Amino acid sequence: MNDKNAMNEFYISLRQIKKSPAAISGLMIVGCLCTIAILAPFSISHVEAIRLWRGGENVWIDSPKNARPSWFQYFYSAQLPTTLVLDTRQIGKKITIQQDGTRIITAKLQFEFPYTQTPSELGLVILTSKYQNKSAESLIMLQWKKPNGQIIQLADRTPIPEVPDRYWISADEALRQQLQVSNIEDALFSAVPGQGVLTGTYELAIEGFVFEPNADLDAKLIVYGKLHGWAGTDHLRRDLGLALLWGTPMMLLFGFVGAIGTILFSPIIAAFAAWYGGRIDTVIQRMVEINAMLPKLVLLIIIGIFYSPNIWIILLAIIVLNIFNLGIKSDRVFFLQLKELPYIEAARAYGASDLRIIFRYLIPRLIPMLVPRFVIAVPSFVFLEASLGMLGINDPNSMSWGSLLNDAYEQGALYNGQYYWVLEPTACLMLTGIGFSLIGATLDRIFNPRLRHI
Amino acid sequence: MDNLLLQVKNLQLYYQTEQGVVRAVDQINFDLHSTQALAVLGESGCGKSSIARALIRLIPRNTKLYTGQIWWRGSDIMTYSEEKLRREIRWSQISIVMPGTNSLNPVLRVAEQISEPLQVHRGISGTAALEQTAKLFQLIGIPANFMQRYAHELSGGMRQRVGLAMALILNPPLIIMDEPTSALDVLTQANIMNTLKRVKHEQNTAFIFITHDIATASELADRVAIMYAGQIVEISNAENFFTTPLHPYSQALIASVPKLRSEQEPQGISGAPPNLLNPLPGCSFAPRCNQRLDKCNNQPPPSFDQGKNCQVKCWLYQ
Numbered sequence: 001m002n003d004k005n006a007m008n009e010f011y012i013s014l015r016q017i018k019k020s021p022a023a024i025s026g027l028m029i030v031g032c033l034c035t036i037a038i039l040a041p042f043s044i045s046h047v048e049a050i051r052l053w054r055g056g057e058n059v060w061i062d063s064p065k066n067a068r069p070s071w072f073q074y075f076y077s078a079q080l081p082t083t084l085v086l087d088t089r090q091i092g093k094k095i096t097i098q099q100d101g102t103r104i105i106t107a108k109l110q111f112e113f114p115y116t117q118t119p120s121e122l123g124l125v126i127l128t129s130k131y132q133n134k135s136a137e138s139l140i141m142l143q144w145k146k147p148n149g150q151i152i153q154l155a156d157r158t159p160i161p162e163v164p165d166r167y168w169i170s171a172d173e174a175l176r177q178q179l180q181v182s183n184i185e186d187a188l189f190s191a192v193p194g195q196g197v198l199t200g201t202y203e204l205a206i207e208g209f210v211f212e213p214n215a216d217l218d219a220k221l222i223v224y225g226k227l228h229g230w231a232g233t234d235h236l237r238r239d240l241g242l243a244l245l246w247g248t249p250m251m252l253l254f255g256f257v258g259a260i261g262t263i264l265f266s267p268i269i270a271a272f273a274a275w276y277g278g279r280i281d282t283v284i285q286r287m288v289e290i291n292a293m294l295p296k297l298v299l300l301i302i303i304g305i306f307y308s309p310n311i312w313i314i315l316l317a318i319i320v321l322n323i324f325n326l327g328i329k330s331d332r333v334f335f336l337q338l339k340e341l342p343y344i345e346a347a348r349a350y351g352a353s354d355l356r357i358i359f360r361y362l363i364p365r366l367i368p369m370l371v372p373r374f375v376i377a378v379p380s381f382v383f384l385e386a387s388l389g390m391l392g393i394n395d396p397n398s399m400s401w402g403s404l405l406n407d408a409y410e411q412g413a414l415y416n417g418q419y420y421w422v423l424e425p426t427a428c429l430m431l432t433g434i435g436f437s438l439i440g441a442t443l444d445r446i447f448n449p450r451l452r453h454i
Numbered sequence: 455m456d457n458l459l460l461q462v463k464n465l466q467l468y469y470q471t472e473q474g475v476v477r478a479v480d481q482i483n484f485d486l487h488s489t490q491a492l493a494v495l496g497e498s499g500c501g502k503s504s505i506a507r508a509l510i511r512l513i514p515r516n517t518k519l520y521t522g523q524i525w526w527r528g529s530d531i532m533t534y535s536e537e538k539l540r541r542e543i544r545w546s547q548i549s550i551v552m553p554g555t556n557s558l559n560p561v562l563r564v565a566e567q568i569s570e571p572l573q574v575h576r577g578i579s580g581t582a583a584l585e586q587t588a589k590l591f592q593l594i595g596i597p598a599n600f601m602q603r604y605a606h607e608l609s610g611g612m613r614q615r616v617g618l619a620m621a622l623i624l625n626p627p628l629i630i631m632d633e634p635t636s637a638l639d640v641l642t643q644a645n646i647m648n649t650l651k652r653v654k655h656e657q658n659t660a661f662i663f664i665t666h667d668i669a670t671a672s673e674l675a676d677r678v679a680i681m682y683a684g685q686i687v688e689i690s691n692a693e694n695f696f697t698t699p700l701h702p703y704s705q706a707l708i709a710s711v712p713k714l715r716s717e718q719e720p721q722g723i724s725g726a727p728p729n730l731l732n733p734l735p736g737c738s739f740a741p742r743c744n745q746r747l748d749k750c751n752n753q754p755p756p757s758f759d760q761g762k763n764c765q766v767k768c769w770l771y772q
């Protein structure tokens with residue numbers, strides 16, 4: 001029938017949004033964030049993400065420490081090394097059996113190294129070494145061969161059974177003293193330490209002696225690069241991209257729930273105050289004023305430190321602290337004007353109950369104003385969560401942009417030149433803020449005619 | 455005149471203002487039978503609208519005094535609690551058409567708005583309510599395709615008719631209309647008056663019709679009450695009143711109506727309506743009255759019965 005007519009105003013509002021470039025760019029930003037937030041759980045489940053994020057070195061052994069994001073390459077003319085992983089299980093090994101039953105397992109881990117910079121670290125993990133008898137320990141001898149033919153003998157290892165044995169070649173003190181260098185990679189990757197990196201084929205020759213018939217050996221060499229992923233890694237080798245990705249749904253959810261929780265209550269409370277007036281009004285007014293005096297951030301920090309850093313408990317606390325927010329004052333003024341209008345009196349005349357008038361006659365009038373208020377409130381909750389994270393109130397079971405900032409601060413990221421670590425979460429927060437503000441400002445102009453020509 | 459519908463006894467409604475107490479409704483008495491139409495006539499500010507509000511207890515916050523008896527079919531609704539009044543009287547028994555054209559909820563569609571009383575009182579909603587609403591639309595003469603519009607998409611006359619439809623939806627025995635045609639042009643007025651007449655005949659509804667417009671009142675009224683300074687100065691049957699008004703104020707009021715094709719000039723009343731803050735010791739019309747007696751200045755006139763259901767508050771008819 002005439003639904004078209006009735007919907008007109010809505011379409012006019014939409015058309016106004018279309019006309020505003022600010023709102024369109026805002027919508028695009030928020031749209032991207034929402035898409036990322038929706039896709040994040042599909043690309044990697046929350047449980048898996050938490051497991052990885054809290055996994056430490058067992059999980060992240062293959063990624064470099066404090067590596068720059070891969071787009072850093074654009075700022076350098078020279079190629080920066082990336083991580084190489086060489087695994088005997090893939091490359092293959094040779095087993096020869098001596099007459100006395102000793103088995104010699106040899107493997108040659110060869111790799112091309114075309115870069116002019118040394119890798120950030122070298123590590124060897126002896127993955128499996130099976131033997132039963134303690135007195136029949138395996139022995140592994142390691143030999144490093146540079147492209148120019150120089151050979152460096154690395155330390156011998158006797159791995160413990162069943163447990164992966166990590167040999168940080170870069171951190172081998174004995175080797176450092178033997179080579180008389182400050183930086184082991186320098187010695188391993190150049191002819192004379194400090195005089196340029198040798199490019200070409202390197203080789204790590206592994207020779208393992210095992211003394212039991214079914215004993216075995218496998219090893220993995222990791223040549224850590226200086227670049228990793230699109231976001232880089234932190235001091236625990238974790239990929240920052242994971243936290244940035246999973247931070248998006250967490251932050252948006254936090255922002256949306258917080259904004260809804262706050263915005264839902266204030267018009268209802270304000271409508272009750274304005275409609276009933278008298279003592280109810282006075283009590284609500286005083287509650288709002290007392291609430292305005294509370295140091296909310298401090299309270300939240302106290303809850304986070306002494307009670308629970310759980311993000312949802314903190315969110316609940318935020319909503320509770322925001323029930324009697326200052327918005328009630330302005331809503332109440334609006335309702336005080338509204339309740340004197342003839343249509344409210346007409347509603348009383350036909351016997352509408354107080355609740356019906358409040359929920360069907362007063363509050364719907366405020367909804368247009370709630371839309372921009374909601375959109376603008378979302379980033380403020382995102383920022384609040386980030387501030388709490390930054391101040392160290394981190395939920396160990398969630399990844400947030402604020403906790404990345406906290407890590408970066410604690411690890412002295414800026415002092416060490418790892419500004420990507422600070423910039424990435426900051427950029428995410430700023431984009432969120434800008435996106436929602438652009439939409440909110442436009443909606444405000446549409447729904448609040450008084451601002452239209454400002 | 456068979457059964458008594460409404461009997462108002464000594465109804466008083468005073469407002470507290472910063473200047474003092476305003477006696478908006480002062481000792482009002484009248485009866486109303488079912489299917490009767492009572493027109494309440496008077497100047498602006500004489501307390502006409504206050505009567506409407508007092509009858510269904512829609513009194514403002516600054517009410518100083520609200521007393522009297524309102525007998526509705528044998529029970530005094532003044533003694534009802536607010537909740538009982540809301541559930542049992544408002545709209546289901548007495549409905550009201552509000553003055554002006556902005557007494558509709560701007561965020562409800564017209565059809566939802568009209569069916570609101572159905573939901574409130576009968577719990578009917580959805581298609582059943584919509585059906586009843588559609589019937590009413592036919593009755594009040596608005597095309598059915600306007601049902602899905604919002605109030606601001608209708609003209610003033612249509613909004614007034616929607617207000618009327620709302621008043622009719624529960625089929626109440628009495629509808630109070632507070633200046634239902636005051637803001638409308640003559641053609642729309644005529645339309646609404648015709649609608650009202652049709653409703654009166656088809657639904658057997660009683661009306662209290664509050665207006666300052668004598669011409670429209672004469673169209674519908676069976677009985678006429680003239681208000682002056684918060685009091686009913688004359689109440690009588692319409693046919694008697696329009697031919698032989700008794701009270702000097704009524705006579706002046708009739709004389710002030712312009713007549714078509716007549717040399718006779720409409721006569722105004724000299725002086726200003728009295729201040730309701732400081733009632734005069736005698737008859738409140740005395741300073742403007744051209745048939746004033748001596749005792750008019752210091753003795754308020756009681757109601758004198760003139761037969762044929764006619765009462766006048768004037769010393770001339772002692």
